[in-house]
Amino acid sequence: MILFLKNIFTKTGEFAKTLLVIFFIFSCKENPTSSIQNNLPPETYIWVDTIAQTLSSQIKLHWWGDDPDGFVKGFNVSIDGTNWNFTTQKESTFTLTLGSQVFDTSLIQISAIDNQNKIDPTPAKIKSIIKNTPPKISFDSFSEIPTQTLPVATFSFHASDIDGKNTIKNIFIALNDTSQNSWRVIPNNISLLTLVADLSDTSKNIVDANVKSGNNLLSLNLSIPNLKLNSLNVFYVYCEDISGAKSSIIRMPDSSKNWFVKKPKGRRKILLIDDYQSSTPNPDDIYKNSFSNSKGIDGNNFSDIDIFDINTSQIPTAISQPMLIETMKLYKSIFWYGKVANLDLAQKTIPHYLEANGKACFTTGFSNLSLSGIEPSSLSLDFTPIDSLITSYKKDSTVNSGFISRVYLNSKILPTDNLSQNKFPILIFDRTAIFGSYAFEPGPTDYVIYRLDLPKQNNSEEKWIGNPAVGVKSNNGKLIFFTIPLHLLQSVDAQSGKTNLVLLIERIFNREFGL
Numbered sequence: 116m117i118l119f120l121k122n123i124f125t126k127t128g129e130f131a132k133t134l135l136v137i138f139f140i141f142s143c144k145e146n147p148t149s150s151i152q153n154n155l156p157p158e159t160y161i162w163v164d165t166i167a168q169t170l171s172s173q174i175k176l177h178w179w180g181d182d183p184d185g186f187v188k189g190f191n192v193s194i195d196g197t198n199w200n201f202t203t204q205k206e207s208t209f210t211l212t213l214g215s216q217v218f219d220t221s222l223i224q225i226s227a228i229d230n231q232n233k234i235d236p237t238p239a240k241i242k243s244i245i246k247n248t249p250p251k252i253s254f255d256s257f258s259e260i261p262t263q264t265l266p267v268a269t270f271s272f273h274a275s276d277i278d279g280k281n282t283i284k285n286i287f288i289a290l291n292d293t294s295q296n297s298w299r300v301i302p303n304n305i306s307l308l309t310l311v312a313d314l315s316d317t318s319k320n321i322v323d324a325n326v327k328s329g330n331n332l333l334s335l336n337l338s339i340p341n342l343k344l345n346s347l348n349v350f351y352v353y354c355e356d357i358s359g360a361k362s363s364i365i366r367m368p369d370s371s372k373n374w375f376v377k378k379p380k381g382r383r384k385i386l387l388i389d390d391y392q393s394s395t396p397n398p399d400d401i402y403k404n405s406f407s408n409s410k411g412i413d414g415n416n417f418s419d420i421d422i423f424d425i426n427t428s429q430i431p432t433a434i435s436q437p438m439l440i441e442t443m444k445l446y447k448s449i450f451w452y453g454k455v456a457n458l459d460l461a462q463k464t465i466p467h468y469l470e471a472n473g474k475a476c477f478t479t480g481f482s483n484l485s486l487s488g489i490e491p492s493s494l495s496l497d498f499t500p501i502d503s504l505i506t507s508y509k510k511d512s513t514v515n516s517g518f519i520s521r522v523y524l525n526s527k528i529l530p531t532d533n534l535s536q537n538k539f540p541i542l543i544f545d546r547t548a549i550f551g552s553y554a555f556e557p558g559p560t561d562y563v564i565y566r567l568d569l570p571k572q573n574n575s576e577e578k579w580i581g582n583p584a585v586g587v588k589s590n591n592g593k594l595i596f597f598t599i600p601l602h603l604l605q606s607v608d609a610q611s612g613k614t615n616l617v618l619l620i621e622r623i624f625n626r627e628f629g630l
Contacts, residue, residue, distance in 0.1 A: 225239050247358045319344075346375070387403070388449055409621045451478070455482050480551045481598065485516060523544070527568040545606040568582070592627060
């Protein structure tokens with residue numbers, strides 16, 4: 116005798132109305148004719164913890180089989196009455212298909228198969244009433260919008276439903292206003308969204324934002340209202356399933372934080388990307404002042420530059436690529452500077468910006484690779500017009516590190532073109548400085564524009580050989596790359612009265628970039 120004290124489903128598969136105590140009594144007597152009978156089919160049984168109540172779309176079942184003249188080798192399982200799958204397992208959690216209504220039914224069938232491939236012709240069955248569970252939506256971890264941005268923002272979120280991802284019908288988004296007319300619907304498969312302000316009317320301070328999806332920034336041909344410029348903003352999102360059940364509305368940032376959107380200053384010709392930690396002298400002030408004192412082709416200075424600080428207010432990796440690409444695309448050119456710049460982020464963004472007809476000047480130093488244990492080949496330098504860094508120099512039997520730890524007052528960076536009418540200016544360090552960098556080998560089709568002067572004799576830091584390259588222009592003219600910190604080149608040109616850095620900015624952004 117075997118006693119079952121829990122809710123039990125037998126082969127009938129009917130719902131029990133109340134808790135049942137069922138006694139199965141099996142005779143131990145052997146059938147004297149069993150030895151001459153043909154192979155008998157196995158029997159199948161199902162057991163579940165809950166009975167005679169409404170279930171969610173996920174249900175955990177246990178089952179077993181009994182064969183009177185052999186053993187059970189497996190089971191055929193169906194949750195739709197049409198498709199059957201073989202398994203040797205004896206328990207599983209099933210996700211049942213839910214229709215568009217709040218309640219639905221589902222029929223699970225299981226047939227045992229014996230060692231002679233005889234299948235139970237009357238499957239064990241369980242019929243369940245399924246109740247829809249509302250969907251959920253949440254922002255992905257480490258995707259917090261920076262506290263201050265230009266009018267571009269990326270959000271990463273995840274919609275889920277215990278009834279199945281395919282039951283999510285729509286996702287709704289809004290900016291600053293959750294009234295009915297402010298919501299916009301986006302497809303249910305989107306989880307990475309970028310909003311780009313429509314700046315066609317510069318007089319407006321509240322504008323629409325175009326909506327793009329994914330890292331490939333696919334346009335949804337949709338705009339969302341109420342993006343506020345030079346003001347605080349809030350992004351809202353919720354989702355809805357096929358039965359009409361809605362998730363809670365969530366917001367970014369949360370109520371304890373702020374997100375301020377800066378309005379571009381003016382012509383949107385140049386964006387400075389600040390990737391520099393605090394330093395003396397302050398590169399932020401030097402570059403800002405140098406651009407303000409530089410003039411474009413039209414005779415106007417570049418005082419209306421915008422600055423995007425990605426060092427102090429870092430963009431989370433989850434949203435950095437699309438957000439920075441679309442921010443850069445608001446401007447005709449960029450100037451990216453860093454002590455040891457985020458090359459990984461530059462690798463993911465600058466090529467897309469250049470493909471969109473942007474133009475970029477990039478200046479960075481490098482950490483001492485031999486001390487930090489970094490392989491030069493592991494650096495993200497594919498976007499640059501260089502072949503490799505020069506990490507060592509050999510003269511006779513002496514091998515010196517290629518790391519440049521210090522330069523001295525009046526050390527020169529020499530332009531390679533001394534003949535053209537609009538030649539690049541000589542660059543002269545206006546101080547003895549510790550900066551840390553490497554020269555490089557240029558790519559085969561790109562143009563070296565600056566080389567180091569010969570090293571000073573009897574100087575322990577200046578150990579390079581000859582005149583290695585430190586400035587290069589890509590063969591399409593869209594990218595100029597320096598491995599020296601340009602903000603340390605503030606010596607004044609006697610003829611023009613301008614600093615060499617101002618002359619360099621005018622040469623690059625006027626003659627090379629056409630601004």
